[in-house]
Amino acid sequence: MLMTSTVKKLVTYPFMAVSLMGLVNYSAIAQTHKPQVPRVLSSSTISQPTQVIDEKTALNLVWKLPQVQRKAKTIERLSKGAIRVAAAVDRHPTLEEPYYTVQVFENHVEYTDTIYWFRVLSPSGDIQVLDILQGEYVSLEKWKPN
Structure with a gap:
């Protein structure tokens, strides 16, 4: 036992x-x-609607800009259709950088050439463009594309 x-x-x-x-x-x-829940630091820091834009919306906002469409048509016309202009989201928003970075580029067969860099602020959807002469992003109102 x-x-x-x-x-x-x-x-x-x-x-x-x-x-x-x-x-x-x-x-x-x-x-x-x-799941992680975003922190709200204070009610005074909220100045925009809380709806966040997605990648597709950011890309469309940039692609539909008249300056981008004009440049795309000019390049395709001058190259007789050999060079296409495209856009892609390069970076997504983070807490430190609350914007999408969108690249507009010439899409050659073996390489790409960047034409413009844009920031699409999230959640507002405001667009800024990189002024390569000043080395900083500026508003669309201040932008003078060539």
Whole structure:
């Protein structure tokens, strides 16, 4: 009888310990994989609507600019259709940089040539363009494309 009780302890206790460790680990994993909720620093910092624009919207806002369309048509006309102009999102918004960076470029067969760099601010959708002479982003109103 004593032997049966000892054998039972030798088998049962390790099984119980492993089961408890599994539950503790599962609980810890579940805690670390909770979705992150953005923090609001203060109500005075909110000046724009909270709706965030997506990548497709940012790209379309840039692509539909009259200056971009004019440049695309000019390049395609002068190259007799050999060179196409395209746009792509290069970077997505972060907490430190709340904007999409959009590149407009000539799409050659073996390489690309950048024409313009834009920032589309999120959530407002305001657009800024890189002034390569000044080395800084400016508003569309101040931009004088060639």
